[in-house]
Amino acid sequence: MRSEQFSYQRHQFFVEGVSLADVAKAVGTPFYAYSAADLQSRFRSYEAAFADIPHLICYSLKANSNLAVGRVLSRMGAGADIVSGGELRRALLSGFLPQNLVFSGVGKTKDELILAIRKKVRLINVESEEELRMLNDVASSLNRPAPFSLRVNPDVKAGGHPHISTGTPDNKFGVYHKNIFPLYLWAKKQRHLLPVGIQSHIGSQITRVSPFKKALAVLLDLAGRLERAGVPLELIDLGGGLGVSYNDEEPQTPVDLARILVPALKNTGLTLFLEPGRSLIAQAGILVTKVLYRKGAGPKHFVIVDAAMNDLARPALYDAFHEIVPVHRSSGTKVRVDVVGPICESGDFLAKDRLMALPRQNDLLAVLTAGAYGFSMSSQYNSRPRAAEVMVSGGRYDIVRRRETMDDLIRGESIPRGLV
């Protein structure tokens, strides 16, 4: 489903009243464009849906960690979910308050734990017994408190693709729910460890809310038993994962999620944390690319564009569907095309067997629903400078990341002395 901020005006595709053709003229292609208004309205729907209970919506920075995206959300009072020292830096620069930061991830290093404690993040989501011991060592040596949750593996199946399903014991995430209890009891005895919450994240691109209900039941049961054992918790963090519509999916919404979570949490005294990424930013972003060449081999047409799998990896990586529309709408007859990039791999495609009016050379195409896991997963593969990013807001746009240059490609590299 298309965001209402992206629409045609007299056959030209616009974002919040800004012509994408004009942006392309000024910044070149490919580029990502984000609508601040779309992002804001999606954050507001989360806020409204959970208004009846104490909560914190922690935007999952990995979906799109551009400083401007973070700034839009931090200004609205969002928290952030981070998974590395790098994301911690980005989160602080974006204006997120340390007390609104949740540090997740299955393999935080000692240095990252030190940084998290020094910066006083609100919550560290611990994923193994060994990490918990490391956190204890680090907190003791700094003589600082370490507020933490254990990430529970609740054994709930959910998620749109095997690579993004995380809630069952056959993947690497969390601590199996039956092994949680002794860890909290041990932590309770350590001077610097503060068991404040319990967490799970069951997967991504989840289109039905029922798996969240199952995960919540597991967490509430554990929280109740912990309280009776003398370890009262303050918060439950249910992770992210709500899906969006890329094609014809009809995902349930934050309102549907609230309908099952709010009644269950209302009288518990627990604060709810959520870590949405995709459902906030995916539909607020598009990737604009230019047609370089066309060619036809029999019934098949190839449209070769200047964006590739290094810019948007999702089709190659997950066989993901992204709708593609022309920036200038034409009325040609529709044919079946593969939209492919210039990279030397057959896996380098943005769309396969797509029915569309055959675009012409130099036409612009917009790849929709690309705001999440688009730029943030991009690379320089084939020594391609990464794309520019622009943010549109209130009828104007700003370049929020300049296109990389040839110098950026080799930054930090050098030729060994013996080979000069």
Ligand code: LLP
């Ligand atoms: N919290 C944790 C601990 C996570 O691991 C993730 C995503 C999120 C929150 C945010 O989930 P979301 O609301 O965005 O579904 N690259 C893949 C998605 C990977 C998701 C990884 N974890 C894709 O492009 O589909």
